Amino acid sequence: MEEPPSVAIVVINYNGLRWLPTCLKSVARTDYPRFDVYVVDNGSVDGSVDYVKKNFPRVKVIRHPRNLGFAEGYNEAIRKIEADYVALLNSDVEVLNPSWIRFLVDVGTKNPMNAAVACKMVSMDDHSRLDSVGGMGIPFWRGFVDIGREEYDRGQYDHMGFEPFAFCGGAALIKRDVFLRLGGFDGKFFLYVEDADFSWRLRLWGYKIGFAPEAKVAHYFSGSAGSKEVDAEKLYYCHRNLLRAIIKCCGPSLGWSIRNYLLFSFIVATGFCILEPTKAVAMIRALLWNLFNLRDTYSRRLRIQTGRIGSEPIVLNRMYPRFRRHEPAKHIRIRRILNTLFEHSQSLPSFREAASPADKMSS
Numbered sequence: 001m002e003e004p005p006s007v008a009i010v011v012i013n014y015n016g017l018r019w020l021p022t023c024l025k026s027v028a029r030t031d032y033p034r035f036d037v038y039v040v041d042n043g044s045v046d047g048s049v050d051y052v053k054k055n056f057p058r059v060k061v062i063r064h065p066r067n068l069g070f071a072e073g074y075n076e077a078i079r080k081i082e083a084d085y086v087a088l089l090n091s092d093v094e095v096l097n098p099s100w101i102r103f104l105v106d107v108g109t110k111n112p113m114n115a116a117v118a119c120k121m122v123s124m125d126d127h128s129r130l131d132s133v134g135g136m137g138i139p140f141w142r143g144f145v146d147i148g149r150e151e152y153d154r155g156q157y158d159h160m161g162f163e164p165f166a167f168c169g170g171a172a173l174i175k176r177d178v179f180l181r182l183g184g185f186d187g188k189f190f191l192y193v194e195d196a197d198f199s200w201r202l203r204l205w206g207y208k209i210g211f212a213p214e215a216k217v218a219h220y221f222s223g224s225a226g227s228k229e230v231d232a233e234k235l236y237y238c239h240r241n242l243l244r245a246i247i248k249c250c251g252p253s254l255g256w257s258i259r260n261y262l263l264f265s266f267i268v269a270t271g272f273c274i275l276e277p278t279k280a281v282a283m284i285r286a287l288l289w290n291l292f293n294l295r296d297t298y299s300r301r302l303r304i305q306t307g308r309i310g311s312e313p314i315v316l317n318r319m320y321p322r323f324r325r326h327e328p329a330k331h332i333r334i335r336r337i338l339n340t341l342f343e344h345s346q347s348l349p350s351f352r353e354a355a356s357p358a359d360k361m362s363s
Contacts, residue, residue: 008083014042016091032101040077042067069190090170100215104173107210115178115207119171124220134164137319141261144196149326158213166199193241204308232282240286
């Protein structure tokens with residue numbers, strides 16, 4: 001019998017001692033024949049490393065001397081690890097199905113163009129509610145959101161035709177060679193949007209994102225971040241990284257996308273000036289950061305666009321599926337105004353016309 005692909009289960013950790021016992025005990029029950037477990041520690045000072053070495057001696061520890069963030073923390077570790085696939089896991093998750101790796105690998109190997117496979121993530125507080133089955137874009141250039149978040153799990157995404165635009169970095173399988181070939185996560189992101197950005201680049205290079213509904217894990221939303229609230233710092237990273245991703249990855253839609261991004265930013269920042277001034281400052285900081293880093297962003301754009309084979313219509317249609325999305329209750333009136341402005345009064349320009357027969361075959 002052919003030997004199954006090797007898998008490295010890589011748990012990223014930063015001061016996550018409270019989460020590690022549940023996470024690593026659940027990972028230890030994995031029944032796949034060829035896997036190793038790594039904890040990648042980003043300079044924790046809460047005793048995480050000592051705990052792992054004492055209680056899980058078979059787990060390999062890769063220790064960074066300082067907090068490199070989600071993106072670069074994974075990049076550095078994955079370069080050192082030898083495996084066919086890497087399974088990314090946040091420390092604030094619990095694996096619910098011991099056969100999760102089998103299901104992920106099955107989906108990954110079924111189609112050679114599946115470079116990544118998303119897990120079904122449910123709420124740690126209530127396993128009957130979904131946390132994420134992958135990511136999609138919010139029209140128009142307002143960010144990315146988890147598909148299915150806070151919906152009851154009725155199997156509505158378990159059908160064969162479902163394909164998320166992006167995997168969630170909290171629990172997903174990735175082909176290691178493809179990850180390295182595309183340059184891994186964008187190290188300048190530090191955290192947030194790196195999974196959507198990498199998935200976007202995968203699609204530009206012709207790859208697909210699979211989904212394995214049987215690979216079920218429970219996730220405590222923003223547990224590793226420390227707060228479920230979108231504070232000013234989280235808004236800053238999300239907003240700045242989104243603009244960098246737009247500049248790098250948009251093709252013919254770039255001008256239209258930046259105009260929408262700037263219009264949305266102006267409206268939201270104006271509202272925050274009245275309601276939450278620190279968040280208005282965060283959005284201004286995000287724009288300034290992109291101006292200071294524009295040369296580097298543009299050089300990366302040239303490399304990405306030169307190698308792309310995915311057409312703009314195909315990518316945008318995948319990015320904006322017709323799924324209901326979760327919307328927080330906070331500032332609900334402002335959200336309704338934004339939805340009306342950005343979703344009902346605008347339409348995608350001509351580059352999102354019906355794809356050619358060749359595009360349809362490749363999709």
